[in-house]
Amino acid sequence: MKRPGLWLATVAFLTFFLGPFFWQVLTSVWPDGQLTQPLPTSLTFDNYASVLWGRPFLQVLVNSLVAASLTTIFCMAVGASAAFALAKLEFRGRGLLLAAALAVSMFPPIATVSPLYLILRATGLRDTLVGLVPPYATFALPLTLWILTSFFRQLPDELYRAARVDGCTPLGAFWRVLLPLATPGLATTAILVFIFAWNEFLYALTFLSSPEKRTVPVAISLFASEHKEPWGEIAAASVIATLPLVVMTVLFQRRIVSGLTAGAVKE
Amino acid sequence: MNGTVKATGSMGRERRQAYMLVAPAVLVLLGVALYPILAAVWLSLHRLILVFGEQRWLGLENYGFMLGDARFWNALKNTAYFTLVAVTVELLLAVPLALLLNTAFPGRGLLRASVLVPWAIPTVVSAKLWAWLFNPDYGLINRLLPGQDINWLGVPGYALHAAILVDVWKTTPFMALLILAGLQGISEDIYKAARVDGASRWRSFLSITLPLLKPAILLALLFRTLDAFRVFDAIFVLTEGGPANTTETLSIYAYKTLMRAGNFGYGSMLSVMTFLCVVGLSLVYIRLLGKEGRG
Numbered sequence: 001m002k003r004p005g006l007w008l009a010t011v012a013f014l015t016f017f018l019g020p021f022f023w024q025v026l027t028s029v030w031p032d033g034q035l036t037q038p039l040p041t042s043l044t045f046d047n048y049a050s051v052l053w054g055r056p057f058l059q060v061l062v063n064s065l066v067a068a069s070l071t072t073i074f075c076m077a078v079g080a081s082a083a084f085a086l087a088k089l090e091f092r093g094r095g096l097l098l099a100a101a102l103a104v105s106m107f108p109p110i111a112t113v114s115p116l117y118l119i120l121r122a123t124g125l126r127d128t129l130v131g132l133v134p135p136y137a138t139f140a141l142p143l144t145l146w147i148l149t150s151f152f153r154q155l156p157d158e159l160y161r162a163a164r165v166d167g168c169t170p171l172g173a174f175w176r177v178l179l180p181l182a183t184p185g186l187a188t189t190a191i192l193v194f195i196f197a198w199n200e201f202l203y204a205l206t207f208l209s210s211p212e213k214r215t216v217p218v219a220i221s222l223f224a225s226e227h228k229e230p231w232g233e234i235a236a237a238s239v240i241a242t243l244p245l246v247v248m249t250v251l252f253q254r255r256i257v258s259g260l261t262a263g264a265v266k267e
Numbered sequence: 268m269n270g271t272v273k274a275t276g277s278m279g280r281e282r283r284q285a286y287m288l289v290a291p292a293v294l295v296l297l298g299v300a301l302y303p304i305l306a307a308v309w310l311s312l313h314r315l316i317l318v319f320g321e322q323r324w325l326g327l328e329n330y331g332f333m334l335g336d337a338r339f340w341n342a343l344k345n346t347a348y349f350t351l352v353a354v355t356v357e358l359l360l361a362v363p364l365a366l367l368l369n370t371a372f373p374g375r376g377l378l379r380a381s382v383l384v385p386w387a388i389p390t391v392v393s394a395k396l397w398a399w400l401f402n403p404d405y406g407l408i409n410r411l412l413p414g415q416d417i418n419w420l421g422v423p424g425y426a427l428h429a430a431i432l433v434d435v436w437k438t439t440p441f442m443a444l445l446i447l448a449g450l451q452g453i454s455e456d457i458y459k460a461a462r463v464d465g466a467s468r469w470r471s472f473l474s475i476t477l478p479l480l481k482p483a484i485l486l487a488l489l490f491r492t493l494d495a496f497r498v499f500d501a502i503f504v505l506t507e508g509g510p511a512n513t514t515e516t517l518s519i520y521a522y523k524t525l526m527r528a529g530n531f532g533y534g535s536m537l538s539v540m541t542f543l544c545v546v547g548l549s550l551v552y553i554r555l556l557g558k559e560g561r562g
Contacts, residue, residue: 009367010374018381020436021388023407024396035405082292090278091285097293104300106549108497110518111542112299114525114535115306138299145292170284199389201500202518206526217391221504231399238392249387250380257379260441261448 021246028235035231047236057237059212060219064241067129067204067215068197071136072190078137079144080186084174086145087152088160098149105142109202112138120207127209135203140193147192150262151185152178188259191252195245216241304542310535317529329536339537341512342520343544349427349502349516350495353434357491358484360435361442366476368443369450382440390437394504397433401505420506423513430502430514434495442487449483450476482559489552493545517541 029043051057086094116135117126125131155178163173179186201217208214214222220241223234249256311330314323333339368379385393400407401419409416419429453476461471499518502508508515508523518541525534 006367006370006372007374009363010372010378013364013367013378014381016436017385017440020393020396020400021384023400027399038410078291078295081288085285085288089281089285089288091282091289097289100296103549104296106493106545107300107304108518108538108541108545110497110499110521111307111538111545112303113522114310114531114538115303116299117525118306118310118531119303134295134299137295141292141295141299170281171288174288195387199391201389201391201503202522206522217389217500220389220395221391223395229398231402231405234395235399238388238395242388242392245387245389246384249383253380253383256383257444261444 021242024235024238027231028239030232030235032232047232048240051233051236051240055219055233056212057219057240060214060216061240063129063213064198064216067132067136068194070130070133071140071197072193074133075137075140075144075193076186076190079141079148079189080179080182081174083145083148084152084178084182085170086149087155088157088174088178089170098145101142101145105139105146107138109135109138113202113206116203117206126207127213129208129213131207132200132203132215135207136197136200139200140197143196144189144193147189147259147262148182148185151182151188154185155181184255188252188255191248191256192259195248198245307535307538307542310531311533311539313532315531315535317531325532329533332533333536333540338512338515338520339517339540342515342517345427345514346496346498346516346518346544349431349434349498350492352428353431353438353495354488354491356431356435357439357442358488360439361446361487362480362484364439364443365446365450368447382443385437386440388437390500391504393437394433394501397429397436398505401429421510423510426506426510427514430498430505433501433505434498437501438491438494442491445487445490446480446483449480449486452483453479482556485552485556485559489549489556492548492552496545496548497541517544 026040028047029045030040031042031044031046034040034042082097085091086098112135120126120131120134123131125134159177159181160173163177164170168176198215199217200215201221204215204218205221208218216237220234220237223230223237312324312326314321314325314329364382368375368382388396398420403409403416403418403421406419408419417425419425457475457479458471461475466474497518498516499522502514502516503519503522506514508519517537521534521537521541524530524537528534
């Protein structure tokens, strides 16, 4: 084994993937007046203070939390029973449904923007956080179905059969036996759906118009003022919006990796 | 499945309950995906200017106009170039990264956690982060490079490649994880046998790893190609399609036509064209994957 090559490649990949993020963290504590210098001579939390107290960024964080949570809850509620049926029950159209879900997750979001805009406007849901849930379901529900189906498949068929022999209906077997056992799978799916919804940009940009309704990506993309980009504040906001995701990802990395590749590899 | 519960009444009930259990998900998918796509096709056959409330049937006129619309062909060219170059570079980086992640060495845990950082960062944030790195006056890239400061995002020719770099940074980890999953499915025994037969490391990579990895690579390419083709967030934040439309992709052209110009007919037509391109690309990949499955 060529150890030096191994370490060289590791260092190169680590620098490439982490370097830009560290530079952003450094920029967030870099005093505004010193940005022209090669490196800061002192550090400051002014950027964090002005992002959190000088802008409606706390509101923006709450908005993203609400939109992402509603999407996650909705997709789990709709998707869990379907994923169980897809994994454990025999019925016609099973393969078709999984294929359709995969196809929908590949839709370019721009393809559905114009009709969804008109529908949301007609129903009074445009410019509301609840109104983001149906558009978000286009990518979140297929994701839920694929990951959860693969988790239910991993539970032994004997559990389902034993529950049926003991007198459970298929629905009862799902609700009382398999759903509680699928908790780790539900958690993984919820984390992934939440991250995808938290990061979504195009629909939020299109359907929300009031500044106080903006989600994190939309707010950060519109941070620029007339004259100059507030790079320090953008960096601080980026760190605030990203750190929870990075911590969550590192903590749950095994689950996330298994969830991300579950749907893709097993079929 | 369900070998012990054979009574026909029970089977019928099972099937009925199965349909009941999947019905909500099916209805949601029909409502948020199928109906909007059909509605977009319908809108694309109209002249529809939202602010004037003007709606008129045009038939295929929008599509006819598109054929002579240089801005459409430019957007298609940019999207295709972005997709081809970004996905190729990502594959060339993802295979060695996956091999590295599949090797047992002390740094592996750290590396695996680290590659997930760009993946977890919202695309908008990663674009802003890179816009700051590309900043002509104080950006890290110009600080590190000797010579004249370059306006990476302001010069045609540079800007699209800058956007490609952002995409590579953000999505190579996902591709590497998919390929890693494929690598983990290859049995150690084959390598042992190859070593006994005197095959070199490079030789067994070429004749064992790559062929066995082909389905995983094709699948990763499928996901990434379709994802890159719909690119919007990163480029919109970096350049909004500029300078001089040299980074304008189909999604961005469609977005601007819909939301900036308020032209819902022509904008919907552009959306439908983007959708059709993605369908075409996926059919090509499905054929390739199908061949792989048979062979």
